[in-house]
Amino acid sequence: MNPASTSLWDKIEYSTLGTTIAESTWMFPTLETIHVICLVSVLGTIFVVDLRMLGWTSNKFAVTLAAKDTLPWTWGAFVGAAITGGLLWVSKASDYMHNPYFLLKMATMALAGLNMMYFHFMTWRTVEHWDKDATMPVAVKVAAALSIILWLGVVFFGRAIGFTLGIFGS
Amino acid sequence: MGDLLYAFTEWLRTTWVNNASLAISDWKLALWLDTHFWAIPIMQCFHILAISAAFGAILMMNLRIFRLAGTDRTFAETERRYVRWVWWSLLVLLISGIGMTIAEPVRELVNPVFWIKMPLVVVAVLVSLWFHGRVMRRLATGGTAGPVIKTVAVFIIILWCVIMLCGRWIAYAPV
Numbered sequence: 001m002n003p004a005s006t007s008l009w010d011k012i013e014y015s016t017l018g019t020t021i022a023e024s025t026w027m028f029p030t031l032e033t034i035h036v037i038c039l040v041s042v043l044g045t046i047f048v049v050d051l052r053m054l055g056w057t058s059n060k061f062a063v064t065l066a067a068k069d070t071l072p073w074t075w076g077a078f079v080g081a082a083i084t085g086g087l088l089w090v091s092k093a094s095d096y097m098h099n100p101y102f103l104l105k106m107a108t109m110a111l112a113g114l115n116m117m118y119f120h121f122m123t124w125r126t127v128e129h130w131d132k133d134a135t136m137p138v139a140v141k142v143a144a145a146l147s148i149i150l151w152l153g154v155v156f157f158g159r160a161i162g163f164t165l166g167i168f169g170s
Numbered sequence: 171m172g173d174l175l176y177a178f179t180e181w182l183r184t185t186w187v188n189n190a191s192l193a194i195s196d197w198k199l200a201l202w203l204d205t206h207f208w209a210i211p212i213m214q215c216f217h218i219l220a221i222s223a224a225f226g227a228i229l230m231m232n233l234r235i236f237r238l239a240g241t242d243r244t245f246a247e248t249e250r251r252y253v254r255w256v257w258w259s260l261l262v263l264l265i266s267g268i269g270m271t272i273a274e275p276v277r278e279l280v281n282p283v284f285w286i287k288m289p290l291v292v293v294a295v296l297v298s299l300w301f302h303g304r305v306m307r308r309l310a311t312g313g314t315a316g317p318v319i320k321t322v323a324v325f326i327i328i329l330w331c332v333i334m335l336c337g338r339w340i341a342y343a344p345v
Contacts, residue, residue: 033338037331040218044226058251061242069239073229155218159211 009094021091028091035084039158041077043151045070053144059134064127096161098168105157112150119143176344178282187279194275203273210273216266217337224259225330227252228298231306232323235315246310253302260295283343287336294329301326 233239
């Protein structure tokens with residue numbers, strides 16, 4: 001235990017798990033690699049559904065089928081990204097919690113989650129009326145556009161963290 | 171493994187690559203990219219978004235071969251939906267990749283992992299050209315996906331994962 005570690009984030013960072021990852025030469029890059037492959041799969045599959053919802057691609061096929069084909073992969077990859085991301089966070093918890101881009105990334109992901117939940121619980125209830133339409137209702141297009149914009153933000157803030165970690169006082 | 175890669179780096183330093191990377195770092199564009207803090211992260215974002223579009227499209231096409239996705243479509247329809255995203259994404263990957271190399275020529279070019287990644291990219295492009303030019307077209311006209319085609323489909327996914335692995339490890343190569 002580091003003598004100066006008084007905050008919760010320091011305690012997490014100096015836990016056995018945190019120091020094991022931080023002190024290993026290969027664990028952090030390996031976790032990052034899995035994180036990248038998972039997030040690439042999340043984005044790739046989400047965009048397939050978003051583009052259909054915008055009415056830009058696959059217009060003659062049902063939205064429900066596009067969702068059914070992609071969602072197991074999106075969620076599987078998201079769980080992988082969340083686990084690896086959590087482990088990366090533990091190893092430098094204090095630095096991440098003091099980094100504005102990390103906090104912005106988490107906030108943007110929360111907004112993407114809210115957008116998804118509103119779409120799933122509200123807009124999706126009428127899906128049988130527009131499932132096979134070439135042109136989607138405005139609420140569907142807005143949800144898809146928000147999804148794309150928010151995930152672009154998540155990627156940018158995620159990359160920004162790597163360039164600014166440790167330059168903000170902790 | 172680390173020693174082997176380090177020996178590779180040492181060897182790269184004795185080749186023309188070393189001088190070439192130093193020459194590139196004197197380019198006006200290289201200096202501009204190097205002195206603008208957000209240039210490299212933004213190029214990396216384009217690189218990540220393009221590999222996402224390409225990998226997502228490849229995944230959906232290969233899942234179709236295993237009848238795990240897109241079963242409401244024919245092979246021809248699946249191909250028409252996704253294959254152009256692979257090629258356009260590769261163009262964006264190439265441009266952003268060249269940009270990132272110009273911005274940090276020594277870090278990229280005098281790097282063993284970079285030179286492992288590049289042949290793998292060439293293999294991936296050649297396999298994809300064959301796969302989408304011949305195999306998918308034959309399936310589109312009514313053929314069935316046998317064990318060879320299914321094996322290649324899995325191989326392509328693994329190959330792209332290894333390419334992503336190399337991309338991440340460029341930053342951690344022993345130099």
